Amino acid sequence: MEDEQKSQLIKQGAEAKVYITTLFTKPQLLSPITGQSSVPVKTSSRSDKVLLKYRFPKTYRHPTLSTQLTASRTTAEARALIRCARVGVNTPKIVCVDEEQGVLGLEIVDGYSVRELLGGGSEGEDEYEEEEEVQPSNQIASEELILLTNEEGLVIMRKIGIQLARMHQAHIIHGDLTTSNMMVRRQKGAASIQSAEVVLIDFGLSLNSTSAEDKAVDLYVLQRAFASTHPDSEHLFDEILKAYQDIIENKPVLYDPKVKAEKGTVAGPTHWKEIKRKLDDVRLRGRKRSMVG
Structure with a gap:
């Protein structure tokens, strides 16, 4: 399937x-939900290149347990990506899945992370283990990195809020929301950032949950990531919450009309108030934890 030397x-x-x-x-897309194969997937403009995420074996685990955990987590991540796609969340397309080997093949998102653009x-904080970036995005993206202006940054924050709201309406919790796990894909030839897409990546810690507290924790993790990575960024996170609130309160999930809608999606002022109340509680617990060490 691949050339290891390349x-x-x-x-x-x-x-x-x-x-x-x-x-x-x-490649063909094999749905972990239905088990059915679809038409061959077009990955991106770079049709011959793909991203492979490989969950390597852990030598400290029993081999049988390691294999089971690897298969379960790989399948769960693929399912989360498919569910996100059904409700209009921008995520990388799945190219191939080998759950036994722990391999997930994805399209390459041509762009830079929000962290880089800001x-x-x-x-990296004590409670989060930072990934080592072996190859920077400027070796992957087709365009030169140009930092966002303040106005462009606010536009991207609103787009992030919309994506997170749609994801949570489908009861998908990302589990590791950071600005490194959000890519900005510009439309080719477009000068304005308005046409750009925010693409959520790395659903390795995702889970399904209807809990308002789980959604609040998801948002709080992102808020902490902003605080540690982007100083004086309170106004940026506030813009995310405004867009998030607008979608949760007023707009239903946008489904692909060709795909059967997921059950249990939610919207409305009551649900937003519950998430906001839980977010305030989580923030308070976080401040107390910081004070006592």
Whole structure:
């Protein structure tokens, strides 16, 4: 399926390695939900290049347990991506899945992370393990990195809020929301940032939950990431929450008309108030934790 000599390691974390490589077979999308195969997937403009996320074995685990956990987590991540796509959340397309080997093939998102575009520093606090970036995005993206202006940054924040609201309306919790896990994909030839897409990536810690507190924790993790990576960014996170609130209160999930809608999606002022109340509670607990160490 791939040429190992042409594989390029771009990131390595505690759970997985991420490569750019070349596929020599024509991939098909296999749905972990239905088990049915669809038409061959067009990955991106770089049709011969794909991103491979490889969950490597853990030597400290029993081999059987390691295999089961790897398969379960790989399948869960693929399912989360499919559910997101159904409700209009921008995520990388799935190219291939090999749950037994812990391999997830994804399209390459041609762009830069929000962290890079905002000129942010490195991420990483005691409670979060930072991934090592082996290859910077300027070796992957087709265009030169140009930092966002303040006005452009606010536009992107609103787009982030919309994506997060749609994701939470489908009861998908990302689990690791940082500005490194959000890519900005510009339309080719477009001068304005208005036409750009925010693409959410890395659903390795995602889960399904209807809990308002789980959604609030998801948002709080992102708020902490902004505080540690982007100083004086309170106004940026506030813009995310405004767009998030607007979608949750007023707009239903946008479904692909060709796909059967997911059950249990929610919207409305009551649900937003519950999420906001839980977010305030989580913030308070976070401040108390910081005070006592």
